[in-house]
Amino acid sequence: QQQVKQSPQSLIVQKGGISIINCAYENTAFDYFPWYQQFPGKGPALLIAIRPDVSEKKEGRFTISFNKSAKQFSLHIMDSQPGDSATYFCAASTHSGGYQKVTFGIGTKLQVIP
Amino acid sequence: NAGVTQTPKFQVLKTGQSMTLQCAQDMNHNSMYWYRQDPGMGLRLIYYSASEGTTDKGEVPNGYNVSRLNKREFSLRLESAAPSQTSVYFCASSEITDTQYFGPGTRLTVL
Numbered sequence: 001q002q003q004v005k006q007s008p009q010s011l012i013v014q015k016g017g018i019s020i021i022n023c024a025y026e027n028t029a030f031d032y033f034p035w036y037q038q039f040p041g042k043g044p045a046l047l048i049a050i051r052p053d054v055s056e057k058k059e060g061r062f063t064i065s066f067n068k069s070a071k072q073f074s075l076h077i078m079d080s081q082p083g084d085s086a087t088y089f090c091a092a093s094t095h096s097g098g099y100q101k102v103t104f105g106i107g108t109k110l111q112v113i114p
Numbered sequence: 115n116a117g118v119t120q121t122p123k124f125q126v127l128k129t130g131q132s133m134t135l136q137c138a139q140d141m142n143h144n145s146m147y148w149y150r151q152d153p154g155m156g157l158r159l160i161y162y163s164a165s166e167g168t169t170d171k172g173e174v175p176n177g178y179n180v181s182r183l184n185k186r187e188f189s190l191r192l193e194s195a196a197p198s199q200t201s202v203y204f205c206a207s208s209e210i211t212d213t214q215y216f217g218p219g220t221r222l223t224v225l
Binding site for chain 2: 006009034036041042043044045046049089099100101102104105106107
């Protein structure tokens with residue numbers, strides 16, 4: 001059962017364009033929604049995160065939009081650059097039994113072409 | 115700070131062999147995790163340790179065992195490796211309400 005559905009699985013964007021990755025979740029107990037960026041051969045690293053009491057969070061060229069009623073959230077990368085080419089994972093987490101239980105989407109492989 | 119370190123980086127095993135993946139963190143985090151990453155499957159939790167001295171099963175624990183050696187170290191053991199365990203394994207650590215920090219991964223092939 002995929003609790004966090006992510007799309008698209010792959011994305012090609014021209015340099016300077018906007019990259020958009022969408023995620024949807026089912027469990028209303030989730031209370032933290034991070035996005036991770038992973039370069040080939042490396043571990044995932046936190047890019048940006050949002051809590052459900054906020055509808056939008058922006059950090060530089062990266063913006064999360066969050067729609068609590070629709071149980072959807074998305075990552076927008078403005079002015080996409082070749083250096084943004086990586087795999088992006090959305091995630092949703094909740095705290096259970098003293099630890100942070102994180103459910104990841106399947107990932108989106110982004111390629112930004114010059 | 116090195117963050118989260120994992121050894122080895124690469125490993126090839128034959129079916130039935132055993133091995134232990136090592137993980138250490140220097141951020142004084144209480145919680146540690148082992149994930150596996152497979153194409154089209156995202157990251158799936160194998161085992162976690164909420165605090166020193168405790169371990170619990172995650173989503174895909176079959177065929178694996180773990181040991182939380184101390185607050186810094188959390189190891190993953192494959193007792194009898196199978197081709198289905200070919201994957202990239204990531205260790206992560208966090209505080210309870212904080213971001214998970216991942217290591218660089220171990221790429222394991224089981225022949």
